[in-house]
Amino acid sequence: MADLGMEAVVMCDLWNRAKGEEMTVDGVVYQRGLHDTGKLQTYLHGYERLLKDLSERYGVRYKVRLEEEFLSMDGIPQVLQKVIRDRESLAKHLAPSTGSLAIRAGCPHCELVDKYGVNNRYSADGLEVSFHCRVHGRFSYSTQKDPQRFLFNCQLFNLILGYFYENAPYNWIEICGSDYAGFWQEQLLWRFLSKPAIIVYTHLVSDWLGNKVFKSLYQQKTAYDYLVKADQEYLLSYEVLGREGKDISLLWREIELWVDQPYRLFRDYTLHYLHLLFQQEKVLLGTIHTQASEPETE
């Protein structure tokens, strides 16, 4: 894009308010966010270093953005008000089992969240939402003054992103993991948008069972102890990779192949493949696919 005289910026959104514990009381499902801001800061450092290296290698600017920062942007209150006004029809698509849209906020005293927003009350103009905490009672947030206090489930957050960028004065390409392709995006998102974004899906990195690595890591910290025992922890941690002096440019060179050999975009990677890559096992890696020099026409 820079070659065409356009400015490109990569925005790395880190949606940092993942759910923690969950409980059901009197038929209402509550959850509490992970109190891991300190932990996030620990990993953010390596993440920033990686982005900085990539930015220098490819000459593209980047910015890291956390959830609260995105929700504090101009235009978000209007998006939230639109969602609240249309909540009944949206809920038929996005929350058919509960019939109530997952608009949430953590209690200011104990961070407890009514997961499906079943006890929410909305002002008629969509400006105020009153939430219910089973311990501390009602509390309210304004879509105008406190947009960063609002929380959503995945599909609703995705719609908020879609609505927000529909009105953006610049072009926007969304890049996300290919496990979101199909139903999540094309079915649940695009039906609501008049100007849908172009979405590019990234490869998933899977383990030997075919599971997405980072999902398994998030759910079970000991999921990959066998890799640690096999001296392959560097595949899971940027810090370990650096400490062991692995050459990460081997990975960048693999990714650069996607430009000239775009058929490589339509595949996933296993940890085993990445390990062979770092071992520079050229023979094995070269046998994936042989591309004809001319496109097949018959």
Ligand SMILES: [Zn+2]
């Ligand atoms: Zn509370």
